[in-house]
Amino acid sequence: MPDGPAFEFLAALIASSVIAAALLGLVAVSGIWGKRKITAAFTDRIAVNRHGPFGLLIIVADAVRLLSKELIVPEGVDRPAWDIAPIVMAGSALLGFAVIPMGNGLHIADPEVGLAYVFAVASIASVGLVMAGYSSNNKYSLLGGLRAVAQNLAYEIPLILTAASVVIFAGTLRMSGIVEAQATTLFSVAGIGIPSWYAFVNPFAFVLFMAANLAEVGRNPFDIPEAPTEIVGGWQTEYSSVYFVLCYLSEFIHIFLGGAIIATIFLGGPAGPVLPGVVWFVIKMGAVYLFTQWARSAVPRVRIDQLIEIGWKGMLVLSIANLVLTAVIVGITV
Numbered sequence: 001m002p003d004g005p006a007f008e009f010l011a012a013l014i015a016s017s018v019i020a021a022a023l024l025g026l027v028a029v030s031g032i033w034g035k036r037k038i039t040a041a042f043t044d045r046i047a048v049n050r051h052g053p054f055g056l057l058i059i060v061a062d063a064v065r066l067l068s069k070e071l072i073v074p075e076g077v078d079r080p081a082w083d084i085a086p087i088v089m090a091g092s093a094l095l096g097f098a099v100i101p102m103g104n105g106l107h108i109a110d111p112e113v114g115l116a117y118v119f120a121v122a123s124i125a126s127v128g129l130v131m132a133g134y135s136s137n138n139k140y141s142l143l144g145g146l147r148a149v150a151q152n153l154a155y156e157i158p159l160i161l162t163a164a165s166v167v168i169f170a171g172t173l174r175m176s177g178i179v180e181a182q183a184t185t186l187f188s189v190a191g192i193g194i195p196s197w198y199a200f201v202n203p204f205a206f207v208l209f210m211a212a213n214l215a216e217v218g219r220n221p222f223d224i225p226e227a228p229t230e231i232v233g234g235w236q237t238e239y240s241s242v243y244f245v246l247c248y249l250s251e252f253i254h255i256f257l258g259g260a261i262i263a264t265i266f267l268g269g270p271a272g273p274v275l276p277g278v279v280w281f282v283i284k285m286g287a288v289y290l291f292t293q294w295a296r297s298a299v300p301r302v303r304i305d306q307l308i309e310i311g312w313k314g315m316l317v318l319s320i321a322n323l324v325l326t327a328v329i330v331g332i333t334v
Helices: 005-042 058-067 079-099 114-122 124-135 139-170 175-181 203-216 241-266 277-298 304-333
Strands: 185-189 192-195
Touching: 005 058, 005 079, 005 241, 005 277, 058 241, 079 114, 079 124, 079 241, 114 124, 114 139, 114 175, 114 241, 124 139, 124 241, 139 175, 139 203, 139 241, 139 304, 175 241, 203 241, 203 277, 203 304, 241 277
Parallel strands: none
Antiparallel strands: 185 192
């Protein structure tokens, strides 16, 4: 087979294009059609059912509707920052998938610091939120941007500390190494082996990470940066047409990136019986997506002061306690 830097670059480009296309297709189905259907099921409604079989053609209708709308640029915006912000937010989430193992050998890269890389590129979205908020020349947008920064700071630290407890168990930051560390059997019940997924090994850390992830992706009760009943639409108030599509797209890509991280570090990644690994990975990622939509429909929004207090006084303390306890347990057992 051909070898060399040029071939590796071409292979990486093709692989990244395929993964990006698959993700965008998944986001289109889940964000436009699935979100409506899931919310309708929770609120005893029917949702879309007129456009094609099961209403699936609403995806095409909405895409044409949004992309054909006029792009309205308000007076006084900081145009370069206002233009770049949606691209920064969507791009940061797509970059995170570069090191996620989606199947046996199915990942673009597998660096030693894979988990640190994912958190680093995902946090770039906070910069995009700030850019969108201050550049829009709108007080509601500015408030949404400031709320987003305050929320991300309050919950990203507990998120990383909780992930660090998984690193202590696995002994590596490499994403494939974390998956391999969960490949053994934890214990058996009636002849059925329970895998040593870190969701079973350390369920407290799993719950903490799931809660912090809700805050990072802006789902109830932590959708404060957008809060339509208080600040219209927050940081994205002044965006329309293709820019609004990018903002909406970035929101759902980040939800799936959060699901991909949870599937990888707590649910064994692509591991599973009978079905191919990539199918199990999508199922696990989809389960996290369903949880976020359940939270959106069932959990009431908290106030901004309550949100910050939960993050700094609750989640941070619990994540530090979990990290210390994990270190003690691993130190005693090794």
